[in-house]
Amino acid sequence: MDTVTLIAIYIVTTMIYQSIGFGISRAVDYQFPTAGLLVFLVLYLGAFYLAWPTAVRIFERLWGDRPLRGEDEAAAAARLDRHRARQPAAKQNA
Numbered sequence: 001m002d003t004v005t006l007i008a009i010y011i012v013t014t015m016i017y018q019s020i021g022f023g024i025s026r027a028v029d030y031q032f033p034t035a036g037l038l039v040f041l042v043l044y045l046g047a048f049y050l051a052w053p054t055a056v057r058i059f060e061r062l063w064g065d066r067p068l069r070g071e072d073e074a075a076a077a078a079r080l081d082r083h084r085a086r087q088p089a090a091k092q093n094a
Contacts, residue, residue, distance in 0.1 A: 002059075002068050009062075010055035017047035017054075 021043030029036025068076070 002063060005063070006055060006059045009058050010051055013055045013058065014047055014051040017051050018044065021047050 021040070025036055025040035025043055028039045068079075071079070
């Protein structure tokens with residue numbers, strides 16, 4: 001289920017980035033018609049590149065401490081320790 005959730009988040013994130021890129025390329029195309037296609041292509045490909053790390057971060061926040069599929073106890077403990085080490089000290093004490 002964790003894989004399906006991550007892919008679903010990636011698809012939604014990609015759609016959001018694509019919409020933003022399309023809006024920007026339409027605005028550029030309105031002002032500079034010769035640059036519109038280039039801007040669209042750059043933003044189109046950039047959306048796929050940026051959506052994956054964003055989806056992974058969103059997934060990690062949503063999934064929390066639940067074990068991942070195929071993960072043994074040692075791997076889960078290491079992942080949670082790494083996750084807790086990245087949190088600010090104020091959140092750890094609360």
